[in-house]
Amino acid sequence: MAHVVLTDLVKTYGTFKAVNNVSLRVEDGEFVALVGPSGCGKTTTLNLVAGLVPLTSGDITIGDRIVNDIDPKDRDIAMVFQNYALYPQKSVYKNLAFPLQMRKLPRDEIDLKVKEAARVLDMTHLLERKPRELSGGQQQRVALGRALVRDPAVFLMDEPLSNLDAKLRVQMRSEIKRFHQDLKATIIYVTHDQLEAVTMADKMAVMNGGFLQQYDSPATVFANPVNMFVASFIGSPAMSLVPLEVSTNNGDTALSGTEGWSMALSPLNARKVQNSTSKKVVLGARHSTIKLHKHVIAGGIPAKVYTVEPTGDVTFVQALLSGATVNISVPPTVSVAPDETVWLEFDQQRIHLFDGETEMALSAA
Amino acid sequence: MMNSPSNPTPKARRPIDRWRWTGRLFLVLMLLYTAVPMIWMLLTSIKSGFAALQFPPQWWPDEPTLASYQKLLDPTNSVGRDFLRFFWNSLFVSTVTTILAVIVAVPAAYAFSRFDFPGRKFLFFAVLLRNMFPAVIFLVPLFILMRLLGLVNTHGSLILTYLTFGLPLAIWLLKGFYDNIPIQLEQAARIDGATRFQAFILVVMPLSVPGIIATAIYSFIGAWNEYIFAYTFINRNDQLTLPVGIQRFFSENTTDFPGLMAASFMMSLPVVVLFLLLQRYFVKALTEGAVKH
Numbered sequence: 001m002a003h004v005v006l007t008d009l010v011k012t013y014g015t016f017k018a019v020n021n022v023s024l025r026v027e028d029g030e031f032v033a034l035v036g037p038s039g040c041g042k043t044t045t046l047n048l049v050a051g052l053v054p055l056t057s058g059d060i061t062i063g064d065r066i067v068n069d070i071d072p073k074d075r076d077i078a079m080v081f082q083n084y085a086l087y088p089q090k091s092v093y094k095n096l097a098f099p100l101q102m103r104k105l106p107r108d109e110i111d112l113k114v115k116e117a118a119r120v121l122d123m124t125h126l127l128e129r130k131p132r133e134l135s136g137g138q139q140q141r142v143a144l145g146r147a148l149v150r151d152p153a154v155f156l157m158d159e160p161l162s163n164l165d166a167k168l169r170v171q172m173r174s175e176i177k178r179f180h181q182d183l184k185a186t187i188i189y190v191t192h193d194q195l196e197a198v199t200m201a202d203k204m205a206v207m208n209g210g211f212l213q214q215y216d217s218p219a220t221v222f223a224n225p226v227n228m229f230v231a232s233f234i235g236s237p238a239m240s241l242v243p244l245e246v247s248t249n250n251g252d253t254a255l256s257g258t259e260g261w262s263m264a265l266s267p268l269n270a271r272k273v274q275n276s277t278s279k280k281v282v283l284g285a286r287h288s289t290i291k292l293h294k295h296v297i298a299g300g301i302p303a304k305v306y307t308v309e310p311t312g313d314v315t316f317v318q319a320l321l322s323g324a325t326v327n328i329s330v331p332p333t334v335s336v337a338p339d340e341t342v343w344l345e346f347d348q349q350r351i352h353l354f355d356g357e358t359e360m361a362l363s364a365a
Numbered sequence: 366m367m368n369s370p371s372n373p374t375p376k377a378r379r380p381i382d383r384w385r386w387t388g389r390l391f392l393v394l395m396l397l398y399t400a401v402p403m404i405w406m407l408l409t410s411i412k413s414g415f416a417a418l419q420f421p422p423q424w425w426p427d428e429p430t431l432a433s434y435q436k437l438l439d440p441t442n443s444v445g446r447d448f449l450r451f452f453w454n455s456l457f458v459s460t461v462t463t464i465l466a467v468i469v470a471v472p473a474a475y476a477f478s479r480f481d482f483p484g485r486k487f488l489f490f491a492v493l494l495r496n497m498f499p500a501v502i503f504l505v506p507l508f509i510l511m512r513l514l515g516l517v518n519t520h521g522s523l524i525l526t527y528l529t530f531g532l533p534l535a536i537w538l539l540k541g542f543y544d545n546i547p548i549q550l551e552q553a554a555r556i557d558g559a560t561r562f563q564a565f566i567l568v569v570m571p572l573s574v575p576g577i578i579a580t581a582i583y584s585f586i587g588a589w590n591e592y593i594f595a596y597t598f599i600n601r602n603d604q605l606t607l608p609v610g611i612q613r614f615f616s617e618n619t620t621d622f623p624g625l626m627a628a629s630f631m632m633s634l635p636v637v638v639l640f641l642l643l644q645r646y647f648v649k650a651l652t653e654g655a656v657k658h
């Protein structure tokens with residue numbers, strides 16, 4: 001196993017920058033999830049680490065070696081592809097044996113390793129089948145097995161679960177997590193499913209438009225998103241973002257909405273707001289931190305209900321506030337109807353404040 | 366709804382059947398159109414010279430005979446000697462053309478499919494441009510070129526010519542095939558320890574076998590049947606290929622129809638055999654390479 005360091009990684013296609021100055025360090029044995037919306041450069045980043053596409057500039061270090069100009073086969077990596085990329089004309093056995101054959105291992109040793117991998121992944125009975133004779137989940141195991149038979153310095157996985165149905169995905173998720181714990185493997189795992197990232201990874205790297213936005217533990221990324229993109233991308237339903245104006249209320253700094261109401265701020269939040277580059281500030285709040293009242297209360301902000309979505313455990317209410325939509329979760333026992341006026345109470349300890357111009361999180365310092 | 370009396374099932378099915386029967390009828394007519402001349406060829410080839418000229422024509426000969434075939438395949442008489450020589454010439458020219466076409470088309474098609482090099486689009490267009498003109502307009506220019514190269518009356522002139530006609534389509538057909546092989550397979554192989562070349566040989570090549578076979582059949586048939594260029598470039602009797610050879614050979618004296626038909630039948634034999642053996646791949650190539658995306 002080894003650590004991986006990316007330094008100022010850039011990949012351009014013509015004039016288009018698919019990967020833009022990405023720098024990050026994956027420690028030995030760490031599980032890092034690369035997340036971001038479609039087309040943000042996740043696969044490209046992974047392919048750069050693998051050496052499948054030439055990099056434009058920057059450095060890639062695996063272990064203690066700069067691998068910029070080293071062939072994929074000599075980088076000591078294994079990769080699981082988004083579409084599995086099993087060799088269609090080869091049996092499962094031969095698919096698993098291929099990486100070992102290419103490394104010129106003796107035949108009996110190959111046999112031993114293939115059978116061991118098949119046993120671990122519970123597919124001994126499938127060894128003679130061709131990939132097309134397998135279900136999606138079984139193909140996925142073979143793809144994982146082909147990476148497992150060797151023991152490489154780094155595992156790269158590109159959305160390995162995206163083609164599976166929900167149930168199988170949950171099952172495979174825990175298997176991969178287990179595999180990481182058992183082998184203490186270094187894994188870079190691409191996904192656009194943030195739930196996968198949050199449940200499996202030690203750290204997550206959030207990308208957007210080729211830029212690395214934030215690189216930290218899932219808990220930190222969730223609790224302290226560095227900007228509005230990360231805030232809205234991580235968490236489901238998404239964090240509500242309400243554009244507001246800085247105002248003064250009896251000499252105290254406050255925020256006011258287009259409807260004319262104003263919201264008092266705690267001293268800490270007031271100091272954050274004073275650091276904004278303009279009068280525009282965006283208020284962020286997760287659905288579970290907002291209280292919904294059916295009757296007017298002190299400090300409550302009036303909003304109009306837009307939609308109500310009961311899911312069984314909780315009911316999600318969307319309300320309109322200052323031109324934005326706010327997600328609130330309420331117990332299923334609370335009954336609200338569209339167009340009803342409700343009063344929202346924000347938790348000063350748990351709201352997020354962003355600079356309306358730069359979209360960066362505001363800090364008190 | 367299920368057993369609504371106004372819409373009984375048999376009535377609903379009738380239009381579908383009518384279409385199906387029209388389709389079948391059409392196919393039968395097509396089959397007759399293509400098969401009757403061939404059957405006639407075969408039947409004539411086993412008639413005596415006299416029976417072949419009878420009027421009204423006889424469908425099934427009174428005394429079927431294989432004499433024409435014996436004559437053609439017997440190297441001790443001059444007819445058989447010439448026929449076997451033409452046959453060998455055709456086989457040689459077509460086989461060499463096919464092998465060269467595959468050797469050139471495979472890497473060219475792969476490069477067009479996989480690599481992004483400057484001028485790629487233009488070059489691919491240039492390759493296909495050849496096929497937008499009728500072949501005959503190249504007859505005189507190519508003849509002049511062959512004379513300059515000193516290739517007139519050699520099989521080399523034919524092989525080169527057939528390659529210029531066969532390659533564009535071969536490259537296009539194979540490119541479609543490579544386009545459909547996911548690039549991740551090669552990438553997986555390279556990560557699993559293969560060089561670029563090994564990934565191509567071990568993973569891509571086996572998957573493109575149907576495409577290569579289709580390309581080969583196409584090149585072979587094209588070369589085997591070609592007449593105009595062979596007629597123009599080759600004058601020496603010992604260098605003639607079958608299409609021209611048969612024609613010259615039999616119009617020298619009064620035409621021996623059973624002999625002509627027997628020779629024609631034997632000429633079509635390799636193509637038919639090749640096609641029957643490999644049609645599985647050919648169909649696969651046409652449906653997978655060109656249509657599916």
Ligand SMILES: Nc1ncnc2c1ncn2[C@@H]1O[C@H](COP(=O)(O)OP(=O)(O)OP(=O)(O)O)[C@@H](O)[C@H]1O
Pocket residue numbers: 013016018036037038039040041042043044045192
């Ligand atoms: N060979 C290429 N030529 C030109 N542009 C490319 C090429 N490969 C990728 N791109 C572009 O680079 C950007 C990043 O692509 P990439 O495949 O890394 O996205 P991704 O984050 O993996 O997305 P997804 O979640 O959809 O898989 C995209 O805008 C894509 O169009």
Ligand SMILES: [Mg+2]
Pocket residue numbers: 042043044082
């Ligand atoms: Mg991708």
